[in-house]
Amino acid sequence: MGKLATITRRTFLLGAVAITGGVVFGYWKYKQPYGNPLQKDLDDGEAALTPYVLIDQDGITIIAPRAEMGQGIHTTLAALVAEELDVSLEQVKVIHGPASNAYFNAAGFEEAIPFAAIDESSMAERARNFTRIPAKFLGMQLTGGSSSTPDAFEKMRMAGAAARESLLQAAAQKLGVQATSLSTHAGKVLTASGDSFDYTELAEAAALIEPSAEPTLKSQANWKVLGKSQARVDVIPKSTGTAEFGVDVTLPGMLFATVRVNPNLLNPMNAYDASKAESMRGVEKIIEIENGVAVVATNSWYAFQAAKAIEFDWQPANYPKTTSELRQIVVDSFAAGADSKHRDDGDVDAALNGAEIISGEYEVPYLAHATMEPMNATAWMRDGMIEIWAGNQLPTQIVKEAERITGLPEDAITVHTPYMGGGFGRRAELDFAKQAIEIANAMPGTPVKMTWTREEDTCHDYYRPLALAKFKAVMGDTEPTAIDLELAAPSVASSQFGRLGVPAAGPDIFIVQAAWDQPYGVENYRVRGYKADTVFPVSSWRSVGASQNAFFHESMMDELAAAKSLDPLQMRLNLITHEPSRKVIEAVGELSNWGAELPAGHGRGIAFCLSFGVPTAQVIEVAEQDGKIKILNAYIAADVGTALDPRNVEAQLSGGMHYGLAAAMMGEITITDGKVDQTNFHNYNSIRMNQSPNVEVAILENGDRIRGVGEPGTPPAAPALANAIYAATGKRIRRLPLNKEVSFV
Amino acid sequence: MKLTVNGTNHEVDVDPNMPLLWVLRDELNIKGPKFGCGIAMCGACTVHLNGNPIRACSFPVSAATGEITTIEGVGTPNAMSAVQEAWVEHQVAQCGYCQSGQIMSATALLNNNPAPSDQDIDTAMSGNLCRCGTYPRIRAAIKTAAANIQASKATEIELGADAPEGV
Numbered sequence: 001m002g003k004l005a006t007i008t009r010r011t012f013l014l015g016a017v018a019i020t021g022g023v024v025f026g027y028w029k030y031k032q033p034y035g036n037p038l039q040k041d042l043d044d045g046e047a048a049l050t051p052y053v054l055i056d057q058d059g060i061t062i063i064a065p066r067a068e069m070g071q072g073i074h075t076t077l078a079a080l081v082a083e084e085l086d087v088s089l090e091q092v093k094v095i096h097g098p099a100s101n102a103y104f105n106a107a108g109f110e111e112a113i114p115f116a117a118i119d120e121s122s123m124a125e126r127a128r129n130f131t132r133i134p135a136k137f138l139g140m141q142l143t144g145g146s147s148s149t150p151d152a153f154e155k156m157r158m159a160g161a162a163a164r165e166s167l168l169q170a171a172a173q174k175l176g177v178q179a180t181s182l183s184t185h186a187g188k189v190l191t192a193s194g195d196s197f198d199y200t201e202l203a204e205a206a207a208l209i210e211p212s213a214e215p216t217l218k219s220q221a222n223w224k225v226l227g228k229s230q231a232r233v234d235v236i237p238k239s240t241g242t243a244e245f246g247v248d249v250t251l252p253g254m255l256f257a258t259v260r261v262n263p264n265l266l267n268p269m270n271a272y273d274a275s276k277a278e279s280m281r282g283v284e285k286i287i288e289i290e291n292g293v294a295v296v297a298t299n300s301w302y303a304f305q306a307a308k309a310i311e312f313d314w315q316p317a318n319y320p321k322t323t324s325e326l327r328q329i330v331v332d333s334f335a336a337g338a339d340s341k342h343r344d345d346g347d348v349d350a351a352l353n354g355a356e357i358i359s360g361e362y363e364v365p366y367l368a369h370a371t372m373e374p375m376n377a378t379a380w381m382r383d384g385m386i387e388i389w390a391g392n393q394l395p396t397q398i399v400k401e402a403e404r405i406t407g408l409p410e411d412a413i414t415v416h417t418p419y420m421g422g423g424f425g426r427r428a429e430l431d432f433a434k435q436a437i438e439i440a441n442a443m444p445g446t447p448v449k450m451t452w453t454r455e456e457d458t459c460h461d462y463y464r465p466l467a468l469a470k471f472k473a474v475m476g477d478t479e480p481t482a483i484d485l486e487l488a489a490p491s492v493a494s495s496q497f498g499r500l501g502v503p504a505a506g507p508d509i510f511i512v513q514a515a516w517d518q519p520y521g522v523e524n525y526r527v528r529g530y531k532a533d534t535v536f537p538v539s540s541w542r543s544v545g546a547s548q549n550a551f552f553h554e555s556m557m558d559e560l561a562a563a564k565s566l567d568p569l570q571m572r573l574n575l576i577t578h579e580p581s582r583k584v585i586e587a588v589g590e591l592s593n594w595g596a597e598l599p600a601g602h603g604r605g606i607a608f609c610l611s612f613g614v615p616t617a618q619v620i621e622v623a624e625q626d627g628k629i630k631i632l633n634a635y636i637a638a639d640v641g642t643a644l645d646p647r648n649v650e651a652q653l654s655g656g657m658h659y660g661l662a663a664a665m666m667g668e669i670t671i672t673d674g675k676v677d678q679t680n681f682h683n684y685n686s687i688r689m690n691q692s693p694n695v696e697v698a699i700l701e702n703g704d705r706i707r708g709v710g711e712p713g714t715p716p717a718a719p720a721l722a723n724a725i726y727a728a729t730g731k732r733i734r735r736l737p738l739n740k741e742v743s744f745v
Numbered sequence: 746m747k748l749t750v751n752g753t754n755h756e757v758d759v760d761p762n763m764p765l766l767w768v769l770r771d772e773l774n775i776k777g778p779k780f781g782c783g784i785a786m787c788g789a790c791t792v793h794l795n796g797n798p799i800r801a802c803s804f805p806v807s808a809a810t811g812e813i814t815t816i817e818g819v820g821t822p823n824a825m826s827a828v829q830e831a832w833v834e835h836q837v838a839q840c841g842y843c844q845s846g847q848i849m850s851a852t853a854l855l856n857n858n859p860a861p862s863d864q865d866i867d868t869a870m871s872g873n874l875c876r877c878g879t880y881p882r883i884r885a886a887i888k889t890a891a892a893n894i895q896a897s898k899a900t901e902i903e904l905g906a907d908a909p910e911g912v
């Protein structure tokens with residue numbers, strides 16, 4: 001890391017860069033004819049170069065500039081480079097690397113446009129390409145939106161290929177032969193006569209060679225690493241307690257801190273009395289920070305104890321103070337007129353008029369992210385510089401916050417992104433990093449690690465919004481002939497993007513995400529979104545709007561099938577208009593032996609959701625045992641276009657489903673007197689081993705392009721489970737969490 | 746105050762009510778055990794005291810008399826235990842934050858019960874939360890570890906060697 005820290009932002013732009021005895025290779029060609037802000041330091045030409053490969057005498061390091069929060073992205077991104085560089089993953093070291101706008105995520109905003117992910121029309125493509133402009137100008141090094149793999153798929157292979165070609169050139173010059181007479185294997189350049197040179201010994205010479213502007217990529221048929229399940233680069237550290245998470249950062253002379261900020265979220269503190277805390281054992285300093293106080297001590301636990309002993313006068317909430325009042329705002333938004341109407345096929349009003357109408361109302365609660373690792377960050381201010389360690393999904397924004405808080409220039413700020421104990425969207429918020437910076441700013445010279453208690457974490461989240469849905473539909477003999485779906489929620493886009501200083505223009509697509517764009521052909525089909533005033537802080541929660549809308553849409557589909565005693569899987573096949581989606585539904589049917597008789601008291605439910613471009617179908621089988629629901633089996637089929645690492649794709653689909661099941665079964669955040677009621681895992685619990693089903697996964701690759709899979713496993717879980725409970729018990733549950741109406745084993 | 750961690754004796758000067766976890770992490774720099782909840786609800790801090798799994802976040806250091814074993818004492822990257830090997834074989838970890846605790850609970854289970862049933866695994870492991878949902882692979886890894894431990898014991902008995910203590 002020390003060596004990398006010496007690479008300045010300017011050198012990122014210059015391609016192959018000589019560093020002490022080594023070389024950094026980067027390659028990324030920007031295809032669109034828009035001005036590239038990254039090129040301002042370059043001569044004419046369209047190539048902007050970013051570093052992904054660092055080679056020196058010590059070995060090969062691949063920079064995987066996305067947050068590793070469990071999704072296996074460091075392994076997959078390293079595999080993209082390794083494939084083209086012709087090295088194995090065992091031969092390389094993989095690091096996140098420094099924060100840089102050069103690592104912006106071009107694909108991170110694609111989900112935010114009013115075109116379906118599977119829409120290949122030229123309009124949709126143009127809109128999609130336009131999202132790359134703000135993505136680039138904002139320069140956000142974002143991990144989220146299941147976008148890391150699609151974003152990197154070409155550019156990181158290019159980086160590997162360009163580096164390999166330069167190494168071949170370097171060897172050719174050294175030997176006085178044509179590069180075409182040389183080959184590579186496992187980190188070596190080989191000559192026709194059988195001599196070999198390690199990449200590491202060629203690095204210095206390769207640094208002087210201009211990297212190829214058009215490196216040739218391997219054809220998929222020749223892949224040796226990609227498409228095959230890899231051992232995760234972090235699996236041994238994470239199985240031996242040696243992986244360094246943010247909370248494990250240790251620095252010389254470091255002190256330990258915690259914070260307490262106003263539980264009336266984002267509201268100020270009026271006053272506090274720390275007279276008791278000040279004299280408690282281990283306490284070194286008490287610092288006023290935004291909306292609260294930090295306690296710095298010689299041990300985290302001393303800080304926790306002292307923080308508990310502080311008395312606060314909090315300013316009351318400036319928003320409605322109870323769940324029911326906050327809910328009423330969402331209810332009222334239906335009357336205020338639609339925010340979006342991205343789907344309006346046929347004539348829904350005419351089709352509903354005078355017909356026999358099936359209707360229902362649905363609801364989901366606020367949810368916390370509840371990562372296993374509580375929010376934490378470490379910062380160290382010294383010699384006119386600040387270094388920050390924070391498990392985070394937006395390092396470039398932390399740089400901006402550090403500039404604002406400390407007044408230091410950008411090049412005096414270093415952000416490290418260690419492993420994170422879960423993210424799920426929570427670590428795209430900046431509050432915890434800002435607090436560590438505030439503390440460091442008040443204690444120059446002393447590194448301080450700030451760790452939240454679980455209570456602080458549960459009560460100071462930015463939550464998945466409470467959301468409501470209403471549907472009216474008309475059934476034909478084999479499928480619905482009209483669907484009118486109305487969805488209301490506070491706006492994640494305005495809440496989250498507002499905090500980032502990014503204007504959220506136009507309708508909020510997340511309110512209707514994965515509802516308006518589903519590949520069902522229904523003659524009269526309308527999906528409208530209603531934007532409720534966003535008064536309570538909400539944010540992206542794994543799969544964002546799809547997390548609630550799949551429950552609404554797919555429970556509705558189940559109700560419609562049941563109304564005519566139709567097979568819900570077959571009814572979906574009757575409606576489906578997208579071939580890869582059809583195959584996913586067929587695959588989950590086969591995997592689950594759909595249609596085979598089940599023992600009495602058992603039930604199967606199916607749900608389908610296309611989110612982040614990934615059609616995903618799940619079948620869940622439950623049994624009623626002594627009046628309790630036991631989740632026995634779960635079957636998942638999904639199409640990711642190209643599965644770069646099948647075993648990891650399976651892990652993400654299964655894990656994503658578990659995350660959705662936990663929320664569906666028992667997840668609920670409520671608010672009383674302005675404050676969140678839940679505090680810890682005893683009253684905000686999660687799925688546990690004894691509740692986890694057997695899982696089988698089928699991965700399909702019929703989709704038109706490569707997709708990311710961190711989120712798509714989550715949305716179908718809730719409706720598949722609710723539909724299974726209906727099949728087993730006849731009880732239709734329209735409000736989450738399900739444990740308000742049934743008990744689980 | 747004296748305590749023995751992974752076979753090494755330490756002397757610490759802390760509040761006797763301080764939970765063992767914070768002595769390990771912030772005083773002794775032993776960071777495999779993780780802080781998750783502070784109320785023994787998630788299991789991320791699980792360590793062994795005289796071979797028994799305890800939640801170090803809620804266990805006062807003054808009561809931790811005896812042999813304390815953390816994940817670091819179970820195996821190392823170059824010399825992993827059978828349970829850790831199985832964790833790698835099944836590629837269990839996602840974010841990995843809970844896995845130190847999961848491995849400590851699984852190790853204790855297998856020390857006491859070399860061939861656990863699904864029900865035994867549920868009972869022993871349900872105190873350990875995993876928000877990534879790695880439970881199916883944890884279950885598979887425990888079964889693999891159990892089989893490998895049994896097989897290596899059988900081999901050693903055939904060879905007339907002493908079976909190793911624990912896993």
